[in-house]
Amino acid sequence: MSLASPVLQTRLADRAPDRRGKVRDIFEFGDRLLIVASDRISAFDYVLGSGIPDKGKVLTQISAFWFERTRSIVGNHLLSTDPSQFPEEARAAADLLRGRSMLVTRTEPLPIECVARGYLSGSGWKDYRATGEICGIRLPPALHESDRLPRPIFTPATKAQSGHDINITEREAADIIGSELLERVRDLTLRLYAEGSAHAESRGIIVADTKFEFGRLPDGEILLIDEVLTPDSSRFWPIDGYAPGGPQPSFDKQFVRDYLESIRWNKQPPVPSLPSDVVARTREKYVEAFRRLTERDLDSPEPLQGAEPPSNRARGGAPARKENSPEPLRGAEPPSNRAGGGAPARKENR
Numbered sequence: 001m002s003l004a005s006p007v008l009q010t011r012l013a014d015r016a017p018d019r020r021g022k023v024r025d026i027f028e029f030g031d032r033l034l035i036v037a038s039d040r041i042s043a044f045d046y047v048l049g050s051g052i053p054d055k056g057k058v059l060t061q062i063s064a065f066w067f068e069r070t071r072s073i074v075g076n077h078l079l080s081t082d083p084s085q086f087p088e089e090a091r092a093a094a095d096l097l098r099g100r101s102m103l104v105t106r107t108e109p110l111p112i113e114c115v116a117r118g119y120l121s122g123s124g125w126k127d128y129r130a131t132g133e134i135c136g137i138r139l140p141p142a143l144h145e146s147d148r149l150p151r152p153i154f155t156p157a158t159k160a161q162s163g164h165d166i167n168i169t170e171r172e173a174a175d176i177i178g179s180e181l182l183e184r185v186r187d188l189t190l191r192l193y194a195e196g197s198a199h200a201e202s203r204g205i206i207v208a209d210t211k212f213e214f215g216r217l218p219d220g221e222i223l224l225i226d227e228v229l230t231p232d233s234s235r236f237w238p239i240d241g242y243a244p245g246g247p248q249p250s251f252d253k254q255f256v257r258d259y260l261e262s263i264r265w266n267k268q269p270p271v272p273s274l275p276s277d278v279v280a281r282t283r284e285k286y287v288e289a290f291r292r293l294t295e296r297d298l299d300s301p302e303p304l305q306g307a308e309p310p311s312n313r314a315r316g317g318a319p320a321r322k323e324n325s326p327e328p329l330r331g332a333e334p335p336s337n338r339a340g341g342g343a344p345a346r347k348e349n350r
């Protein structure tokens with residue numbers, strides 16, 4: 001099977017992104033942001049030399065699904081995923097942007113990461129093993145790695161500019177954002193996790209843990225921002241074969257991790273590229289996660305709409321874009337231009 005080229009870098013006609021994350025590129029438009037998810041993939045804290053075609057679409061469309069589904073819990077930043085509603089400068093790049101980008105309300109992000117954990121893994125497992133606690137929360141003794149916790153817990157972390165985020169106690173988090181606001185985001189985090197993990201489990205995916213971000217509007221309103229319950233912001237495990245007592249395979253990245261272990265990469269630059277079968281199989285897993293969670297096909301007909309007025313929403317019988325035919329990914333870079341040349345990417349340390 002031959003795959004479309006991955007989108008490794010994005011640009012609009014006259015501009016490069018104002019900011020590049022490991023995976024997402026951000027363009028600023030005054031009080032709005034255009035967040036574009038590339039097909040870059042990271043592992044062991046590095047962006048790899050190969051991308052995964054359509055991964056950015058999967059991430060964007062999974063987030064859009066959750067933004068819609070959780071709006072009754074908390075308002076969010078999504079304005080539109082439909083390029084025809086983007087600022088003019090971006091509309092010209094509609095073919096590149098469609099399906100992988102979101103126009104959002106710009107907020108002032110709260111300076112903590114709001115993590116919910118339902119299972120014992122990653123830095124949570126490490127901390128528990130050392131202290132019997134995570135973020136100051138004492139847990140029952142004798143839990144095993146990957147065990148389900150008696151109940152989901154809120155485990156805030158700092159947002160490190162470089163290096164790993166650091167888990168902090170609720171008390172420390174309250175010192176940073178104030179105790180009233182902390183109460184609020186703690187409650188929201190646990191409700192969002194409860195909603196998301198229950199749905200995912202009913203579709204065969206365990207959400208072991210996940211990270212939310214919240215932002216503040218000038219009038220003080222708190223919005224859910226960034227990405228939501230995606231494979232990049234969460235630890236997804238297949239329910240089939242779940243076996244606590246050790247690490248679980250990753251739903252999405254396991255072929256990549258297995259490959260990197262097989263070549264005994266020392267996890268230092270230069271970063272490896274992936275063989276085409278690892279790319280293809282990994283792409284399948286991302287698309288499968290999308291299908292399972294949303295019960296839709298990637299790029300399904302209706303443009304997903306965020307907080308648009310209903311009149312704008314149903315564009316009564318608008319002709320469906322050709323579905324399931326992966327559109328040509330314009331803006332894809334030739335392999336020789338691949339991104340990732342060893343730039344250390346931060347975190348992956350939940």
Ligand SMILES: Nc1ncnc2c1ncn2[C@@H]1O[C@H](COP(=O)(O)OP(=O)(O)O)[C@@H](O)[C@H]1O
Binds near residue numbers: 021025225226
């Ligand atoms: N609505 C928003 N307003 C302001 N900042 C936002 C909003 N949504 C997301 N962000 C910020 O965008 C950034 C995304 O960058 P980053 O996490 O480095 O990208 P990636 O996840 O692709 O590696 C985060 O710092 C996040 O706080």
Ligand SMILES: [Mg+2]
Binds near residue numbers: 021
């Ligand atoms: Mg991020």
